[in-house]
Amino acid sequence: RTLALKMAPLRRSSTLRLTGLLCLSFLVFFSRGFASHDVVSEKSSGTIQEDSHSQANSTAHKKTFPVLSFNYEHVRTPFEISLWILLALFMKLGFHIIPTVSHIVPESCLLIFVGLLVGGIIKATGEQPPVLDSNLFFLYLLPPIILDAGYFLPMRSFTENIGTILMFAVVGTLWNVFFIGGMMYAVCQIDAAELAHVDLLSCLLFGSIISAVDPVSVLAVFEEIHINELLHILVFGESLLNDAVTVVLYHLFKEFAHEQTITVTGAILGVISFFVVSLGGVMVGVIYGIVGAFTSRFTSYSRVIEPLFVFLYSYMAYLSAEIFHLSGIMSLIACGVIMRPYVEANISHKSYTTVKYFLKMWSSVSDTLIFIFLGVSTVAGPHTWNWIFVIFTVIFCLVSRVLGVIGLTAFINKFRIVKLTKKDQFIIAYGGLRGAIAFSLGFLLDNDEIKNLFLTAIITVIFFTVFVQGMTIRPLVELLAVKKKKESKESINEEIHTQFLDHLLTGIEDICGHYGHHHWKDKLNRFNKTYVKRWLIAGERSTEPQLISFYNKMELKQAMMMVESGSAAKLPTIVSTVSIRNVPTKGAPKPSRAISKSREEEIRRLLRANLQKTRQRLRSYSRYELLNDPLEDNISEARFRKQREMERRVMTEPLEIEPKCNKGVYQTVRGLSILHQNRFRTH
Amino acid sequence: MGSRASRLLREEEIEEIKKETGFSHSQITRLYSRFTSLDKGENGTLSREDFQRIPELAINPLGDRIINAFFPEGEDQVNFRGFMRTLAHFRPIEDNEKNKNPSATEPLNSRTNKLLFAFRLYDLDRDDKISRDELLQVLRMMVGVNISDEQLGSIADRTIQEADTNGDSCISFNEFIKASFVVNIHICTVVLVLVNI
Numbered sequence A: 001r002t003l004a005l006k007m008a009p010l011r012r013s014s015t016l017r018l019t020g021l022l023c024l025s026f027l028v029f030f031s032r033g034f035a036s037h038d039v040v041s042e043k044s045s046g047t048i049q050e051d052s053h054s055q056a057n058s059t060a061h062k063k064t065f066p067v068l069s070f071n072y073e074h075v076r077t078p079f080e081i082s083l084w085i086l087l088a089l090f091m092k093l094g095f096h097i098i099p100t101v102s103h104i105v106p107e108s109c110l111l112i113f114v115g116l117l118v119g120g121i122i123k124a125t126g127e128q129p130p131v132l133d134s135n136l137f138f139l140y141l142l143p144p145i146i147l148d149a150g151y152f153l154p155m156r157s158f159t160e161n162i163g164t165i166l167m168f169a170v171v172g173t174l175w176n177v178f179f180i181g182g183m184m185y186a187v188c189q190i191d192a193a194e195l196a197h198v199d200l201l202s203c204l205l206f207g208s209i210i211s212a213v214d215p216v217s218v219l220a221v222f223e224e225i226h227i228n229e230l231l232h233i234l235v236f237g238e239s240l241l242n243d244a245v246t247v248v249l250y251h252l253f254k255e256f257a258h259e260q261t262i263t264v265t266g267a268i269l270g271v272i273s274f275f276v277v278s279l280g281g282v283m284v285g286v287i288y289g290i291v292g293a294f295t296s297r298f299t300s301y302s303r304v305i306e307p308l309f310v311f312l313y314s315y316m317a318y319l320s321a322e323i324f325h326l327s328g329i330m331s332l333i334a335c336g337v338i339m340r341p342y343v344e345a346n347i348s349h350k351s352y353t354t355v356k357y358f359l360k361m362w363s364s365v366s367d368t369l370i371f372i373f374l375g376v377s378t379v380a381g382p383h384t385w386n387w388i389f390v391i392f393t394v395i396f397c398l399v400s401r402v403l404g405v406i407g408l409t410a411f412i413n414k415f416r417i418v419k420l421t422k423k424d425q426f427i428i429a430y431g432g433l434r435g436a437i438a439f440s441l442g443f444l445l446d447n448d449e450i451k452n453l454f455l456t457a458i459i460t461v462i463f464f465t466v467f468v469q470g471m472t473i474r475p476l477v478e479l480l481a482v483k484k485k486k487e488s489k490e491s492i493n494e495e496i497h498t499q500f501l502d503h504l505l506t507g508i509e510d511i512c513g514h515y516g517h518h519h520w521k522d523k524l525n526r527f528n529k530t531y532v533k534r535w536l537i538a539g540e541r542s543t544e545p546q547l548i549s550f551y552n553k554m555e556l557k558q559a560m561m562m563v564e565s566g567s568a569a570k571l572p573t574i575v576s577t578v579s580i581r582n583v584p585t586k587g588a589p590k591p592s593r594a595i596s597k598s599r600e601e602e603i604r605r606l607l608r609a610n611l612q613k614t615r616q617r618l619r620s621y622s623r624y625e626l627l628n629d630p631l632e633d634n635i636s637e638a639r640f641r642k643q644r645e646m647e648r649r650v651m652t653e654p655l656e657i658e659p660k661c662n663k664g665v666y667q668t669v670r671g672l673s674i675l676h677q678n679r680f681r682t683h
Numbered sequence B: 001m002g003s004r005a006s007r008l009l010r011e012e013e014i015e016e017i018k019k020e021t022g023f024s025h026s027q028i029t030r031l032y033s034r035f036t037s038l039d040k041g042e043n044g045t046l047s048r049e050d051f052q053r054i055p056e057l058a059i060n061p062l063g064d065r066i067i068n069a070f071f072p073e074g075e076d077q078v079n080f081r082g083f084m085r086t087l088a089h090f091r092p093i094e095d096n097e098k099n100k101n102p103s104a105t106e107p108l109n110s111r112t113n114k115l116l117f118a119f120r121l122y123d124l125d126r127d128d129k130i131s132r133d134e135l136l137q138v139l140r141m142m143v144g145v146n147i148s149d150e151q152l153g154s155i156a157d158r159t160i161q162e163a164d165t166n167g168d169s170c171i172s173f174n175e176f177i178k179a180s181f182v183v184n185i186h187i188c189t190v191v192l193v194l195v196n197i
Helices: A002-057 A073-097 A099-104 A107-124 A134-151 A155-160 A162-188 A200-210 A215-225 A229-259 A264-296 A303-323 A328-346 A349-380 A387-412 A422-430 A436-443 A448-480 A492-512 A517-536 A539-543 A546-564 A597-614 A617-624 A635-651 A663-681 B011-021 B025-038 B048-052 B055-059 B063-070 B080-090 B095-100 B111-122 B132-143 B149-163 B173-179 B183-188
Strands: none
Touching (some): A073 A107, A073 A349, A099 A107, A107 A215, A107 A349, A134 A229, A134 A303, A134 A328, A134 A349, A134 A436, A155 A229, A162 A229, A162 A387, A200 A436, A200 A448, A215 A229, A215 A436, A215 A448, A229 A328, A229 A422, A264 A303, A264 A517, A303 A328, A303 A349, A349 A436, A387 A422, A436 A448, A492 A517, A492 A546, A492 B055, A492 B063, A492 B080, A492 B111, A492 B132, A492 B149, A492 B173, A517 B055, A546 B132, A546 B149, B011 B025, B011 B080, B025 B080, B048 B055, B048 B063, B063 B080, B063 B111, B080 B111, B111 B173, B132 B149, B149 B173
8 A cells, every 4th residue: 555655646746747748749739730731731732733734734644533632721720720729728628637836826827828838839930920810809709708707797796886896997997098198108208218209199099908907817817716706796897897998998099199189079079989889889788688588588499599599699799889889898798687587587497508508618718718819929929128118007007006996995985885995905906907908909009110019018017917916816815814705505595585675675765765776676676577577588487576486496406416416315395286394383283195005006007007008109298207307407397297287187077078089099198197197196 | 834833853852863873964854854744644753654655665565564663562653763763773884883882782773783673574473583474474475476375385494494503493583694694795785875965
């Protein structure tokens, strides 16, 4: 045994070494793959030319039939895309197999590092590494992440803190833009910097690109530190909602920089444009969300395509908003939020799982790819390094963020019920990470000479925030003893009390004549229940109270867990009709479930007889083989069953079947009804 | 002003109410004007009918219980002091209050008192326990008429099973606090942000 123990650490280190070697070899292989395509394409085009040449020359000469030919060109693009995605997945896997590193360094840092490596290898072979194309980023890589975030946004904490979030998103970002832009302009005036060619408008444009907090980076880092829900929703909500401000300011300053003048009308139009962009984006999202919810009402006819509806409607919402230069992110979030409660009531359980896991999968892949590409682009892009510009950018980003957070919190705390403490403020300020959105926006600039300068600074800030802040935030959270996320199980108690309190507070507000938060929320809920749900949810679920759907969901989850853990032992409340654990306070006698032995034997006989007779005919009724499959994929099917059981009970009274039906059918149906009646009795 | 015999609130009364409940001056005056507007009989007290006249309260599932909470045991009228005393439960918790007077009785809006208020709304017979029947009644009020008794019963059973730690199949106040510990956060946000006009 001691020998085995000695072997174990040796084996582990050798496994690590092996894994590391594997990763490295994969890296080299993949980068060679990307780099060598040019060589291969030349070769293949050469072969094609040769072929035609030889054909033209010797038409009479019979060409030997190519048993094995090589044509890389026509699969090149999908092949390369798949290679990139595979690389991302292997990296993700690799980091989790090697636990020591991922404990200290957040995943995003490691991925950027990998990207740097890959870019370096590609460059070393003399090829031009691919750059993160803005189109690719905004149209394909960003939407899955945002949709995943928006669809699973915790609505309650979001709406409770919406005021704070909006303040940080709008006012905070504006402050950042003007502070950074102004200060950088001041820096550019210093003679030593040789930056006199950067004018005020360009600086403000730069400010608008660099000041937005990035949702991808925030998600990547915050997810690993498991911070309490309030801080998470504040920083994350801010990163989502500041998209509108960023879009407006970016286009505004780009226009101004083009014209080289600022006009008052321009400024006013800018303010109006902000409202149009944000509210317009939300409206587009809401429209698509409602249409999506309405569509899901009818998808019971074809369950397999249900998840696709969710994805496509949301993606279309994003794209439609982008057509009009509205805020695509807000549109996507609005669509997901609106669609979710109705779609979840309509789609089957399997589709719900599919939606959930596809979203997680896509956003995970996107996230990984973004960081890798960021690393590759750093190696690739032309850089104009200017010490003063870059260093001051980093400094001012930090300073403006801290000042902004402190100033805003002092103002917001007057209106907040749960005040933000100094620790909270620190985490909010420290969590202002910049990411790939800033890079992509910078990439879209067209002036070459300033563009490289800006890009270098942007990349430096991104690296600084992701590496330095990303790595140190976890120990800081531990050090400051910031409240972590409560590992609270979903409980029916909580749901009941929450609803109870909502009603209570609404009542108190009405007594005081105060139209506050609860009053309007109650009105919205009532409107939702009477009108909207009826239109958007199919069947009888439209009248189902929230408490019941919550309870059903919980029961389903418990049943799944029970089966997964392999124990069907304790099932307190899954019995449908009679509550076995009915322990009344007055000590009333338990309802008797005992069936006499003879009756049981009779039932068994009946079952056996009917089963044998109807086995062949009943293949289409195999759905009713209930006891073999306790996990129906749809809770409504359980209800359907219950209904059917009631119907069958009624039907076993004189069966009025048309004499046209042959006896066989009559017997089958009768036997089936007895089967069901008895099955449910012996439950 | 004219025929409206509305009594003006005297300064000493405002001071007393302020000390007892912790509301600010402007909040007290605002709530007093609301009190008088509800008081149709103009006798300085509110009866149950006065409360029931509020339209939103009629559609609130807990409307009757909330109204009952304002009236002390066995009485049918509540004056302004009693009105304010009940409303004081819903003021935000201020941490610096704790340090001021450690020997004094707990302020009405402390976390425990808030939870006690909510608990009493469940526990009608005041035996300091929420029995299965009381829970069923509350569930029935919140859920409406379309749900079968059995389903409601199983929900009630599960609720008690989750919260009950001493096995008496009732929820005592301590179990109530523990079961709703996450909801404690929401208790903290039980507040009326009465803007100082």
